[in-house]
Amino acid sequence: MATAASLTMPSAAYGSAFLKRFLRKAIFYAVVIGLWALLAQLKVWPSYVFPTPRGVMGALWAGFADHSFWIAIRVSMRRMLLGYSLSVILGMILGLSIASNKFVEETLGGLLVSLQSLPSICWLPLAVLWFGLTEKAILFVVVMGSLLSVTIAMETGRKQMPKIYGMAGRNLGARGFPLFWHVLLPASLPYLISGLKQGWAFAWRSLISGEMIFVSLGLGQLLMMGRDLNDMSQVIAVMVLIIALGYAVDGLIFCNLERQLQRRWGLEQAS
Amino acid sequence: MKAHAVSSSSEEHRSPIRLARPKGPCSVTPFRHAPTASAKVSLDGICLNYKVNGGRHLLALDDINLQVQPGEFLCIVGPSGCGKSTLLHLIAGLQRSTSGTVKVDGKLVEGPGTDRILIFQELGLFPWLTVGQNVEFGMKMKGISKTERREKIRYYLRLVHLSQFEDSYTHQLSGGMRQRVALARALATEPDVLLMDEPFAALDAQTRDLLHDELERIWAETGRTIIFVTHNVREAVRLGGRVALFTFRPGRVKREFKIDLPRPRQLEDSSVARCAREILDDLREEINKSLEEEYGDGR
Structure with a gap:
C-alpha cells in the first residue's frame, strides 16, 4: 500500500540515478555531434549538402535573433492549440456516443476505424477546395489528424473504465452532464491520456506537413524556405526545432500529466 | 412452499416489530408483514428474470415481499448467487425488476435517489x-x-x-x-435508507469487529434504516434486528428471524452464536443446494 512517505520519492538514491542517466545521455549526444563534426571536417560532401554542427548552430542563432523562428513557433503553436482543442472536444463527443450507442458504434465507429488508414495530409486538397488557402484549411487538416486517436481513446476509455464508478456516481445523485464531468471523464482519464498524447503527436505531424505544402508562415514553411534558398543549415536547424518542440510537449507536459494522474489515481508502480 | 406464505395470527400482524417469542431470544418466526402504511421500504412481489446466453431465462429473484420499518436494521443472508446483492441494486434504483414494486415511504422507486444510498461491496x-x-x-x-x-x-x-x-x-x-x-460518503448525503452490500467481507477480523461497533453506534445515533446484505450469518445476528434468509436460486425469502438480543452485541457472545446456529441450520440446506447445482448431482 502506498503511504504518504513512499509518495515523496526523490531521495538521495533517486537523485544519483537521475544524474547517472543524464550523464549517459549527455555522453551519447556529445559523441554523435563529435562524429558529425568530424565527418563534416573531412569534407567528403560540400557544405551545402552536409553542413557542420557549427553552421546549424549559427542558423539556429540567426533564426532566433531575427525573430523569424519565434514568429514561426508562435504561428504553428497557435494552430496546434486551436486544432487540437477542437479535436479533443469533438473526439470526446464522438467517442462517448460511439461507446454508448450500439447503432452508432456499428456504423460510424466502423467508418472511423477505416478512415484511420488515411494519412491526414490527404485531407489537404479537399480542405483547400472547401476553405481556400486559409487558416481554416490548415486547422481542418490538424483536426483530421488527431480526431480519430482522441475518438478511439475516449471510446475505449469509456468502455474499459470500471462500471462501479458510473454506478456509484448515479447512486450519489449524479446524472446527465454532472455525471459525465465529475465521474465518467475523470474515471476514464487514465485510459484516455495515451490517446490524447497520440492525438497531439499526429496533430503535430499533420500541421508541419500541411505548412510545408501550403505557404503561410509556420515552421513547415521555414523548412521549405530553407530548401528554396539551398540553405541546408537552416533546414537542419528547423528540423531540430521541430523535434525539440515535439519532444518538449510530449516529455514535459504529457509525461508529467500521466505521472500525476497515475499518482492521484493510485496506479503508480514502483519504478 | 414459500416460507412467508405460512401466515401467522392476526395479532402478530398488528405490530410487526414486537412479535411473540416462542423460544429464546432468537425466535424463528415464519411470518409475512402485512404491507403497512408506515413501512419505510416496501417490496411487493419482486421478480427478476435474467436473459442468459442461448435465449434461456434465469429466475434470479422470485416473489420477494419484504417490509422494512423506519429505523430498522434488517440483515439479508443467503448463499452466494441468491440475488441478495441484486435486490439492493433494485432498491437503489440502479436496476429494474421484471415485475413487482419497490416503494420507499409509499412512493414508487423509479431510479436512483439520494434518499437511499448503496454502499457497494467494492466501495466505488x-x-x-x-x-x-x-x-x-x-x-x-x-x-x-x-x-x-x-x-x-x-x-x-x-x-x-x-x-x-x-x-x-x-x-x-x-x-x-x-x-x-464509503460509510461517511453515504451518510453525508443523509439518506433515509442505507443499503450495504457485504461491506465487511474483505476485511480482517479485527477491523471488521471495530467497524461492527461503529456501525451499530452510528445506526443508534442517526436512526437510519439499514438493509445489510451478508453471507455471514453471525455478522447478521450481531448487527440485525431482523434477519431474512434467502433461498438459493431463485432467491426467495425462506424465513425471517427476529433478533431480540440486547445491544451492544459482540460477535463472540454465546447468545449471538446460538442464534446464528439456528439460522445456519436453515442456510446449510440452501448451501447444499447451490453446491449440488455447481458440481452436478452425481453424488
Missing part, C-alpha cells in the same frame, strides 16, 4: 478525489451550499474517526479506513 470510492471530496460528492450533486458541505464533511469524518485523513487519497488508506470513507 473515487480515486481522483481526496477523502474529503469523496464525502462531499453526494452533497455537491444535491446542490448543498459550500459552507454547509464543509461543516458536514467535518462532522461525518469525525463520526467515522477519519478527521485527519480529509486530504488523503483513498489509495493511501487501509481497507478498513476506505470502508469507513
Whole structure:
C-alpha cells in the first residue's frame, strides 16, 4: 500500500540515478555531434549538402535573433492549440456516443476505424477546395489528424473504465452532464491520456506537413524556405526545432500529466 | 412452499416489530408483514428474470415481499448467487425488476435517489478525489451550499474517526479506513435508507469487529434504516434486528428471524452464536443446494 512517505520519492538514491542517466545521455549526444563534426571536417560532401554542427548552430542563432523562428513557433503553436482543442472536444463527443450507442458504434465507429488508414495530409486538397488557402484549411487538416486517436481513446476509455464508478456516481445523485464531468471523464482519464498524447503527436505531424505544402508562415514553411534558398543549415536547424518542440510537449507536459494522474489515481508502480 | 406464505395470527400482524417469542431470544418466526402504511421500504412481489446466453431465462429473484420499518436494521443472508446483492441494486434504483414494486415511504422507486444510498461491496470510492471530496460528492450533486458541505464533511469524518485523513487519497488508506470513507460518503448525503452490500467481507477480523461497533453506534445515533446484505450469518445476528434468509436460486425469502438480543452485541457472545446456529441450520440446506447445482448431482 502506498503511504504518504513512499509518495515523496526523490531521495538521495533517486537523485544519483537521475544524474547517472543524464550523464549517459549527455555522453551519447556529445559523441554523435563529435562524429558529425568530424565527418563534416573531412569534407567528403560540400557544405551545402552536409553542413557542420557549427553552421546549424549559427542558423539556429540567426533564426532566433531575427525573430523569424519565434514568429514561426508562435504561428504553428497557435494552430496546434486551436486544432487540437477542437479535436479533443469533438473526439470526446464522438467517442462517448460511439461507446454508448450500439447503432452508432456499428456504423460510424466502423467508418472511423477505416478512415484511420488515411494519412491526414490527404485531407489537404479537399480542405483547400472547401476553405481556400486559409487558416481554416490548415486547422481542418490538424483536426483530421488527431480526431480519430482522441475518438478511439475516449471510446475505449469509456468502455474499459470500471462500471462501479458510473454506478456509484448515479447512486450519489449524479446524472446527465454532472455525471459525465465529475465521474465518467475523470474515471476514464487514465485510459484516455495515451490517446490524447497520440492525438497531439499526429496533430503535430499533420500541421508541419500541411505548412510545408501550403505557404503561410509556420515552421513547415521555414523548412521549405530553407530548401528554396539551398540553405541546408537552416533546414537542419528547423528540423531540430521541430523535434525539440515535439519532444518538449510530449516529455514535459504529457509525461508529467500521466505521472500525476497515475499518482492521484493510485496506479503508480514502483519504478 | 414459500416460507412467508405460512401466515401467522392476526395479532402478530398488528405490530410487526414486537412479535411473540416462542423460544429464546432468537425466535424463528415464519411470518409475512402485512404491507403497512408506515413501512419505510416496501417490496411487493419482486421478480427478476435474467436473459442468459442461448435465449434461456434465469429466475434470479422470485416473489420477494419484504417490509422494512423506519429505523430498522434488517440483515439479508443467503448463499452466494441468491440475488441478495441484486435486490439492493433494485432498491437503489440502479436496476429494474421484471415485475413487482419497490416503494420507499409509499412512493414508487423509479431510479436512483439520494434518499437511499448503496454502499457497494467494492466501495466505488473515487480515486481522483481526496477523502474529503469523496464525502462531499453526494452533497455537491444535491446542490448543498459550500459552507454547509464543509461543516458536514467535518462532522461525518469525525463520526467515522477519519478527521485527519480529509486530504488523503483513498489509495493511501487501509481497507478498513476506505470502508469507513464509503460509510461517511453515504451518510453525508443523509439518506433515509442505507443499503450495504457485504461491506465487511474483505476485511480482517479485527477491523471488521471495530467497524461492527461503529456501525451499530452510528445506526443508534442517526436512526437510519439499514438493509445489510451478508453471507455471514453471525455478522447478521450481531448487527440485525431482523434477519431474512434467502433461498438459493431463485432467491426467495425462506424465513425471517427476529433478533431480540440486547445491544451492544459482540460477535463472540454465546447468545449471538446460538442464534446464528439456528439460522445456519436453515442456510446449510440452501448451501447444499447451490453446491449440488455447481458440481452436478452425481453424488
